[in-house]
Amino acid sequence: MTEAEDVLGTAAAWSKAGEQVAIATVTETWGSSPRPPGSQMAVTASGRMAGSVSGGCIEGAVADAAKRTMETGAPQLLDFGVTNERAWEVGLACGGKLKVFVERLG
């Protein structure tokens, strides 16, 4: 697996180097969501980012949620899509819906 897709490997390396890391994973999708379940994004408290969970539409919001999870240690299951009020804030131009699980690593 290459660095571009091996987000977990990248996250593990960051963690070993002493960074605080959270991982976001797409767990379910409906409609035309661009990235399938299993797609991941890693975020560090210092602001590094790897991977993706959408075509760029919701990565900002997921990074914010990841910061909260890093602080509290509590995982979150996020809903994104047209039926959700957040859709108006972060927007999924494709009209898809997805769930993203955010957890702290280590």
Place this chain on the structure above:
Amino acid sequence: MTPDLLARLEQARAAGRPVVLATRLPSGEQILLPGDGDASAGLATAAEAALQADRSQTVEADGAQWFLHAYNPPLRLVVVGAVHIAQALVPMAAGLGYGVMVADPRRAFATDERFPGVTVSTDWPDEAMDALRPDSRTAIVTLTHDPKLDDPALDRALRSRAFYVGALGSRKTHAARLGRLRELGHGDAALARIRGPVGLDIGAVTAPEIALSILAQIVAVRRGAALVG
């Protein structure tokens, strides 16, 4: 994810062992399958199915929602012929996430300098293939243009469950090749598995362009794209 679980997951992946990370939603409780004994039979079966289909998904088990993240070892690409096109093909395939192996008994071609960091076998192609044991997650491409090297590799490829078999060569070369493989006992169904001339018809001319056309075809076959004839 706990440090212990991450370490075990990384260990399994480094060893090329297929595993599923099962996460209970939304609480986040996690187990690794197969291995962790406290999984229910239903969850274990669903995890096995996820690996088989190579698809991560959320399932219902024991009245709870579980996200099953399937971690299969990388797909493999076996390149027979350490030629110029192979030099372009190998790094591109690695970029797509394939574990790449090159086989060519001609030591002038199969050098570390030409293929830095790549597993190169200088065994005769049929022996190299026997050692590599291609499976249903393996693609095989022959590039030597030399029947005494390509044919034994293709013979082994057709006896394997490789999901993709491609052979470089013109239509005329390919027709002659099919005739020789038929004499080795391969029937129509087996011969129809060989993509030849190899690659999608994108008018490729240079070595990197031909490599791109081959990889595009491998991806299309792997993903079941409609453009595959």
